[in-house]
Amino acid sequence: MNALQSSTAPASGRFSRYVRRSREEGRLVVQPRMGFADTATMRRGLEAVRGVHAASVGTVTVDSYTRVNDHVSARRALDRGDDLNGYPVVAHGEEETRRLLGGVSGDDFPVQFRHGSALPRELFGTLARVGADATEGGPVSYCLPYSRVPLPQATEAWAECCRILADRPEPMHLESFGGCMLGQLCPPSLLIALSVLEGMFFRENGMRSISVSYAQQTDPQQDLEALAALRRLAAQWLGDDVDWHVVLYTYMGVFPRTSVGAYRMLEDSVRLAVRSGTERLIVKTAVEAYRIPTIEENVDALEFAAAVEAEERSRPPAAEAVRQTGIYEEALRLITSALAFGDDVGSALVGAFAHGHLDVPYCLHQDNANRSRAAIDPRGTLRWSDPGAMPVAASYHQGTAKVTARSLIDMLGYNERRFDREELVGAAVKGML
Amino acid sequence: MDEISTALSSRFIVTSVSSDAHMWNLVFLQLLLEERGAEVVNLGACVPDDAILAECRRQRPDVLVVSTVNGHGHLDGLRLIEQIRRDPELAELRVVIGGKLGIRGAENARFGSELVAAGFDAAFEAEAGMAEFESFLGGLEKGPSRELAMAGQEGAA
Ligand code: B12
Numbered sequence: 001m002n003a004l005q006s007s008t009a010p011a012s013g014r015f016s017r018y019v020r021r022s023r024e025e026g027r028l029v030v031q032p033r034m035g036f037a038d039t040a041t042m043r044r045g046l047e048a049v050r051g052v053h054a055a056s057v058g059t060v061t062v063d064s065y066t067r068v069n070d071h072v073s074a075r076r077a078l079d080r081g082d083d084l085n086g087y088p089v090v091a092h093g094e095e096e097t098r099r100l101l102g103g104v105s106g107d108d109f110p111v112q113f114r115h116g117s118a119l120p121r122e123l124f125g126t127l128a129r130v131g132a133d134a135t136e137g138g139p140v141s142y143c144l145p146y147s148r149v150p151l152p153q154a155t156e157a158w159a160e161c162c163r164i165l166a167d168r169p170e171p172m173h174l175e176s177f178g179g180c181m182l183g184q185l186c187p188p189s190l191l192i193a194l195s196v197l198e199g200m201f202f203r204e205n206g207m208r209s210i211s212v213s214y215a216q217q218t219d220p221q222q223d224l225e226a227l228a229a230l231r232r233l234a235a236q237w238l239g240d241d242v243d244w245h246v247v248l249y250t251y252m253g254v255f256p257r258t259s260v261g262a263y264r265m266l267e268d269s270v271r272l273a274v275r276s277g278t279e280r281l282i283v284k285t286a287v288e289a290y291r292i293p294t295i296e297e298n299v300d301a302l303e304f305a306a307a308v309e310a311e312e313r314s315r316p317p318a319a320e321a322v323r324q325t326g327i328y329e330e331a332l333r334l335i336t337s338a339l340a341f342g343d344d345v346g347s348a349l350v351g352a353f354a355h356g357h358l359d360v361p362y363c364l365h366q367d368n369a370n371r372s373r374a375a376i377d378p379r380g381t382l383r384w385s386d387p388g389a390m391p392v393a394a395s396y397h398q399g400t401a402k403v404t405a406r407s408l409i410d411m412l413g414y415n416e417r418r419f420d421r422e423e424l425v426g427a428a429v430k431g432m433l
Numbered sequence: 434m435d436e437i438s439t440a441l442s443s444r445f446i447v448t449s450v451s452s453d454a455h456m457w458n459l460v461f462l463q464l465l466l467e468e469r470g471a472e473v474v475n476l477g478a479c480v481p482d483d484a485i486l487a488e489c490r491r492q493r494p495d496v497l498v499v500s501t502v503n504g505h506g507h508l509d510g511l512r513l514i515e516q517i518r519r520d521p522e523l524a525e526l527r528v529v530i531g532g533k534l535g536i537r538g539a540e541n542a543r544f545g546s547e548l549v550a551a552g553f554d555a556a557f558e559a560e561a562g563m564a565e566f567e568s569f570l571g572g573l574e575k576g577p578s579r580e581l582a583m584a585g586q587e588g589a590a
Contacts (some may be wrong), residue, residue: 064452064503068479073452077508083536085504116454146454184454254568268458291538292504364456364477405465412457 002279003087005235009243014211015110015173018057026313027055028273029280030305032298035061035086037078039100042087047101050109052299054306057133057280057420058104058111061086066123067116067146082354085292089113090122097130110134112175114207117404118147118154126269127172134173135165136211136298138198140349140358141177142366149404151353151367155346159205162349166206174202179213179230184253184412185374187382188217188226188327190360193334196233201345203242210242211280214247216269218414219381221323227276229328237335241250245279248272254287254412260421262364264287266301270308275318281305305323334358337391356389373403376414440470443495443573448485450509452532458532469570482513490522496573497528499553504536507544509522511551518552531557531566555582 063086281319341351371388
């Protein structure tokens with residue numbers, strides 16, 4: 001295997017320094033997707049994550065009202081004690097959020113705010129002032145899957161928002177969410193291209209501490225190739241002055257329903273992270289298919305991940321070379337063809353989507369062509385069944401069979417079946433004995 | 434998800450609620466309804482109440498199907514149905530909601546009855562709700578009026 005491509009720029013900011021230090025110590029940074037509405041629970045959650053037996057960073061996941069800038073509804077829910085699906089930063093306000101972080105975030109425990117907002121001005125202003133270490137998103141990855149905001153408007157807002165983060169005395173770290181795009185059924189080349197393009201957009205707008213992302217899909221060999229391609233392209237396109245690393249997301253699509261199945265899915269993602277030299281992993285929990293996890297369920301997932309990591313590192317490195325099926329070349333083509341649509345990365349992204357040269361399968365946003373389609377081949381590899389107007393070739397021909405409600409559910413349930421099957425069959429067999 | 438033999442001749446609007454970005458549920462429901470012969474307009478994710486009301490007034494669908502899984506459905510859905518039922522043009526519109534309606538997992542069931550009490554014709558919780566939804570669709574073929582469909586729904590529940 002080639003030597004791993006890594007950032008050569010010095011680590012800047014608490015978040016990135018922590019990730020860099022962990023990498024040098026040979027430890028994978030693990031992180032939850034944790035978010036609770038009230039400050040006391042959120043605080044206990046951060047403390048619990050700080051205490052896990054792992055190299056952990058903290059997460060505050062923001063609720064959906066804040067994501068769409070409906071701070072009034074978030075405030076009303078807090079006042080009435082209604083359930084929210086995350087921590088409403090703006091509704092809680094600066095002082096309260098500062099209290100949340102005070103004495104728990106630090107050099108040994110940086111905290112990232114995860115949101116999903118196409119227009120994050122107000123949110124970023126608050127985050128910059130309260131001393132958040134990092135956040136995430138991007139002009140495309142937080143617009144198309146998360147809003148009905150026109151892409152040009154989101155791009156403009158994100159350019160301005162990058163400045164807010166970059167201009168802080170202690171600069172914040174920014175992660176692209178481009179490696180997720182609807183969580184499932186988006187082939188690796190497009191995820192990689194979008195993540196690198198968003199990284200370039202961040203840099204163009206003043207950011208120097210960046211992570212690029214990739215979400216586990218349906219085929220470990222394909223994912224390994226994809227992560228190698230992502231590293232290579234990040235090294236080539238982000239520039240020497242950017243301090244960057246790679247973050248992997250445990251599967252972001254329909255999750256296994258059994259606890260054992262969910263843990264096995266998580267286990268696979270940890271092994272993938274270690275084998276690919278990935279610096280940071282964001283985990284999922286055993287209850288992903290059903291509801292928002294408790295503090296304890298998050299802690300269990302993080303400690304399990306750290307245990308699998310240790311076990312994986314104790315194994316001899318794989319003798320097999322990483323498969324080369326052309327993911328790198330395809331992602332490179334998507335990047336270069338997209339860049340031809342504008343003078344800067346922002347306008348190039350807008351132009352490329354307007355012409356369908358970037359096209360996220362199944363995404364209903366009005367600025368996405370929604371002509372491309374992906375499918376899982378019989379070996380479990382995620383492929384283009386129809387690339388729409390994108391400059392890539394269809395690699396899997398399903399004939400004329402149209403996608404139906406049934407076949408869509410079957411594709412979405414691929415990992416669920418893969419990891420639950422043994423558990424359910426096993427239980428049935430046990431029941432017979 | 435067995436095919437229903439009767440074809441739907443109804444027109445549907447499928448929509449999310451204002452704070453919910455999840456789309457796969459919407460894509461799935463659109464395919465499901467279209468395969469039954471229905472005509473479907475999919476409004477997509479994060480649709481503000483005003484936009485949903487305006488589309489319903491303009492298109493006059495037979496049924497508005499609201500789908501939400503992010504856990505805010507019991508709040509967003511409630512606000513939405515109150516506005517729909519206050520609107521003289523839409524007070525009689527058939528409106529159903531389904532998905533993961535709260536953040537309480539199995540305990541979400543209780544939100545369904547709250548939402549129906551507030552004016553939804555039916556509420557379907559997660560995957561378990563799919564079978565009930567099938568009988569709701571079956572009921573639609575029997576008669577066009579809201580009352581008849583509701584009677585069919587009660588029979589199924
Ligand atoms: C993919 C996914 C995403 C993608 C969505 C991309 C997109 N734009 O579509 C991304 C990554 C962007 C995402 C974001 C978020 N997500 Co999400 N997501 C999922 C995930 C993994 C799969 C959902 C999916 O694709 N299902 C496939 C479709 C076909 O099935 P379905 O949605 O479950 O719907 C079925 C039934 O519910 C039912 N149904 C649905 N609607 C209706 C309507 C009617 C009328 C009827 C009859 C039936 C019905 O029919 C469907 C088929 O059976 C689920 C967890 C899981 N299931 O594994 C979490 C999940 C739904 N997400 C969740 C949350 C909270 C969020 C976030 C708020 C972030 C966070 N805090 O974690 C944001 C939401 C932002 C926002 N503004 O809303 C929670 C919801 C928790 C709850 N309700 O208790 C879940 C359960 C994960 C979890 N355990 O925390 N998510």
